[in-house]
Amino acid sequence: MNPRPHPAQAPGEPAASPTPLRFGYGTNGLADLRLDDALALLADLGYAGVGLTLDHMHLDPYAPDLAARTDRLARRLDALGLDVTVETGARYVLDPRRKHGPSLLDPDPDDRARRVDLLLRAVRVAADLGAHAVHCFSGTTPQGTDPDTAWHRLADALTPVLDAATTAGVPLAVEPEPGHLLATLADFHRLRRTLGDPDLLGLTLDIGHCQCLEPLPPADCVRAAAPWLRHVQIEDMRRGIHEHLPFGDGEIDFPPVLAALSATGYQGLTVVELPRHSHAGPQFAELSLPFLRRAEATATRSPVLVPHPGDPSATREGSTS
Template identity: 80%
Template sequence: MSESRATPGPAPLRYGYGTNGLTDLRLDDALALLADLGYDGVGLTLDHMHLDPLAPGLAARTARVAHRLGELGLTVTVETGARYVLDPRRKHGPSLLDPDPDDRAARGRLLVTAVRTAADLGAHAVHCFSGTAPPGTDPDTAWKRLAQELRPVAEAAETAGVPLAIEPEPGHLLATLDDFHRLRAAMGDPASLGLTLDIGHCQCLEPVSPAACVRAAAPWLRHVQIEDMRRGVHEHLPFGYGEIDFPPVLDALAATGYRGLTVVELPRHSHAGPELARTSLAFLRALDPEGAPPP
């Protein structure tokens, strides 16, 4: 083991699988599958088929999920990338950047609900993203809206003791690591604001390698998503179908001391979700610099 990884002493990477890639399964069946396969946890996307954040009885339903996670020995992170949870006609709409303040407030309320749900589940982070700037919106206005609308969410996260992890997303206002630092500075560097790093997105559009992105992001890393991807093409691919060299990425993650979940993110592959969950974990465990062999 190298000296850099001996200080402070890396733990084995902890893997999860995103429920947005298991939408053909009931949530309880998805959780049981992941536990049986040997996953450490789950990236739980709040959506109509899996812990609907807008349906009645959320607190009771959340308590049942928390109990089930405990029975199965799974940890959890809460993700908020459901495509049509707020508006059945607008993908990821409304967003924090919309011109209508009521629309922005709807997204903000959803994120605060996600924070509270994450706290009730004992999640290690709650994920979010900026959204795309609406047509005709100048960049300065978009950035001001994003900082303004995220402040109460960050405050709720601080109160709940759950880190808020915003994800650079290709095509969104906040698309890169540099954009994350712009937002962090605009908000006054709140302690609760961290980063979701999607390894595929690093391959897609960052100027440095995914492993270098991990090292650069380490101080703010609160959540990690992982899949294969090709340069310049925002398409989440199963491992081995893209261009990413994964051993340096996993080595870099282990060296950071990151203790959260590294969640496989294949939202367009639910038709093959159970098999991809199996093969994905086998792939990662075989390469993990500190991990155990697949079960």
């Protein structure tokens, strides 16, 4: 399969008309289902796509015959009419004893290389699936590692991944993650500038993370992030508490967020991210889509300008709080 195009709204211009949003659901919130069952469920519920976390239960990136399994999955996604983004946040896919380990920041270069290898596999899978982006994150700073060293490791580790993404034509979408080295929008811009602002380096914006720790409201974060936005994750959350919550259980006012997102012209997937709710995944998948559609329907439709690249970030550079 050829990758699908990745159109983006011109920075600094309002969308000619609001762009209908395309909602997906993350397989990390359906971990108790077989992948084919999860995909059939999402298609039946009316989702436009899926956030596919490469994991031992869902397209294991280290099991035999990955290319053949990916090809079968591509045909299944096409048959169901589902688009896809590839996510790399599996907890124990690389190490059964270390959650999300090893990371791109590990002191051991061999350990960093294992994470890089996972991301390279993810890029190949994404290209074969026609995915609109590959998601990744920095990892937490290891104890005893100074920040400058950690930033150097991150940039160095991502360079071959960006090279592969450029060859494949698939954006790499880095996610600011609370508690990680790259935790905020400001941190993303630090990485972007360090790497020379490569075309295929984009941003995964998690709406709940904006509520958790960014100084601006989530809708303003969407507008600030718009020029680099390649993937969106969404759930409810409370200020200062990094806990992914079902819609209505947190503090986020969703209609302004979805209005801002629509006004940017973003055409990728907006994926529900409830990784700790797999025990009732089908129920939350069924409830989440009508909630988002209602919020989108009631959103204010006034034009929202997308900031020009280079506008000041919402948080000071290097902030992690």
